[in-house]
Amino acid sequence: MKLAITGPTSGIGAVAFSQLTPYFDEIFLVARNESKANKLIQSLSPNDQKKVTFIYCDLTDMDTVVSAAKSIKEKTAILDVLINNAGGIFQNKEITKDGFEMSLAANHLGHFLLTHHLLPLLLASPSPKVINVSSEAHRAAKVDFNDLNYEHKKFSSFLSYANVKLFNILFTKSLSEKFGEKGLRAFALHPGVVKTNFGNETSGLFGFFWKLSAPFMITAEEGAKTTIYLAKTKIDSLKNGYYFKKSRPVKPSSEANSKKMRDRLWKESEILLKKWL
Ligand SMILES: NC(=O)c1ccc[n+]([C@@H]2O[C@H](COP(=O)([O-])OP(=O)(O)OC[C@H]3O[C@@H](n4cnc5c(N)ncnc54)[C@H](OP(=O)(O)O)[C@@H]3O)[C@@H](O)[C@H]2O)c1
Numbered sequence: 001m002k003l004a005i006t007g008p009t010s011g012i013g014a015v016a017f018s019q020l021t022p023y024f025d026e027i028f029l030v031a032r033n034e035s036k037a038n039k040l041i042q043s044l045s046p047n048d049q050k051k052v053t054f055i056y057c058d059l060t061d062m063d064t065v066v067s068a069a070k071s072i073k074e075k076t077a078i079l080d081v082l083i084n085n086a087g088g089i090f091q092n093k094e095i096t097k098d099g100f101e102m103s104l105a106a107n108h109l110g111h112f113l114l115t116h117h118l119l120p121l122l123l124a125s126p127s128p129k130v131i132n133v134s135s136e137a138h139r140a141a142k143v144d145f146n147d148l149n150y151e152h153k154k155f156s157s158f159l160s161y162a163n164v165k166l167f168n169i170l171f172t173k174s175l176s177e178k179f180g181e182k183g184l185r186a187f188a189l190h191p192g193v194v195k196t197n198f199g200n201e202t203s204g205l206f207g208f209f210w211k212l213s214a215p216f217m218i219t220a221e222e223g224a225k226t227t228i229y230l231a232k233t234k235i236d237s238l239k240n241g242y243y244f245k246k247s248r249p250v251k252p253s254s255e256a257n258s259k260k261m262r263d264r265l266w267k268e269s270e271i272l273l274k275k276w277l
Pocket of ligand 1: 006008011036057058059060086106133190194196197199
């Protein structure tokens with residue numbers, strides 16, 4: 001069994017990576033910080049270390065996403081599980097070198113592109129899975145598909161994060177809808193409110209409440225549980241495309257279930273990423 005995971009260098013992803021390594025024969029550690037990745041690899045047993053390959057990828061730089069997928073394709077013809085875990089909230093509006101708002105690129109577009117290029121490998125597996133780490137924040141989303149890069153409206157750090165976490169669920173549902181018959185399973189999840197590096201650089205009202213809630217947050221070990229459960233467990237095909245919390249399927253917002261929204265997201269993502277698809 002072969003696994004690829006993004007954002008394994010910190011928090012939830014680091015725990016998921018370390019705990020899942022014994023269950024897989026080969027793991028692709030998809031990350032932007034090679035020295036953090038190497039430290040993580042060195043923390044494994046010598047036997048597990050041999051299974052892991054570092055793949056450079058900055059999800060906000062689409063050329064590197066394409067070359068990351070290419071490197072994985074050069075090393076394997078099959079991929080069983082892809083965990084799209086990396087992400088974050090950004091305090092200020094930043095535009096990537098490709099012209100995308102940073103949280104849109106890091107949380108959605110990079111993963112959309114990576115998944116697209118890895119699909120042939122996933123569909124070559126007898127039971128492929130894509131796991132997308134979303135958030136309960138998706139319930140606060142207010143999406144304007146005509147201004148995904150905040151060219152016209154005022155940027156809000158929390159709202160842009162809520163929108164992209166909604167996109168994670170919409171993308172999950174689209175994957176199950178488009179490729180379910182070919183065997184692909186896709187799941188989204190909320191990890192809990194977890195004490196990681198997430199949100200540490202935010203200020204304003206969100207930053208204030210985030211820091212205030214720190215004593216009540218769960219550990220990364222707790223926060224990684226649903227990701228690990230979904231990666232290891234055979235889930236009933238009737239639950240394909242579902243959103244999970246505490247290792248159980250839960251109902252996401254009504255927007256997250258909207259076919260109109262997910263079809264529009266797919267179309268807009270393809271338009272934005274045309275050059276790299
Ligand atoms: N913590 C929470 O309470 C919470 C709640 C709901 C959902 N989530 C979601 O859980 C996921 C993991 O977050 P976390 O809490 O574990 O946060 P974290 O400790 O900040 O870890 C985020 C990971 O994403 C990677 N990453 C960020 N931007 C990237 C980019 N442009 N390219 C490649 N990798 C990038 C980071 O890499 P570096 O190490 O190089 O920075 C790191 O490995 C995220 O999708 C987050 O939205 C978290």
